[in-house]
Amino acid sequence: MNQQFELFDITNPCIGVCTSNKKGYCFGCLRNRTERQLWISMTNEQRREVLRLISGRKQRIEQMRQRKGEQLGFDFEEMVEHNKLF
Numbered sequence: 001m002n003q004q005f006e007l008f009d010i011t012n013p014c015i016g017v018c019t020s021n022k023k024g025y026c027f028g029c030l031r032n033r034t035e036r037q038l039w040i041s042m043t044n045e046q047r048r049e050v051l052r053l054i055s056g057r058k059q060r061i062e063q064m065r066q067r068k069g070e071q072l073g074f075d076f077e078e079m080v081e082h083n084k085l086f
Contacts, residue, residue: 010047012039013054030057 014036017028024033031039035050042050 010044010051013051025057030054030061 013029013031014026015028017026019027020033021027025031026036029036031050031054035053039047039050
């Protein structure tokens with residue numbers, strides 16, 4: 001397989017919100033502990049794979065948020081007149 005020459009380094013996805021959940025995923029960049037710790041020593045191919053995983057995590061989070069909103073049945077964009085409630 002031909003290797004592609006990289007003109008630029010793949011930048012670190014860290015956004016400076018370095019807080020993790022119980023499973024070790026960062027709330028800011030969505031990387032797990034291992035991905036954060038090994039980023040500096042990863043090849044560009046490995047970094048691209050981590051970015052692909054992050055993209056999938058973002059999609060799953062957005063899907064969960066949408067499902068949660070549907071379950072609650074709230075439409076926060078809808079204006080309700082208070083006098084019609086009573």
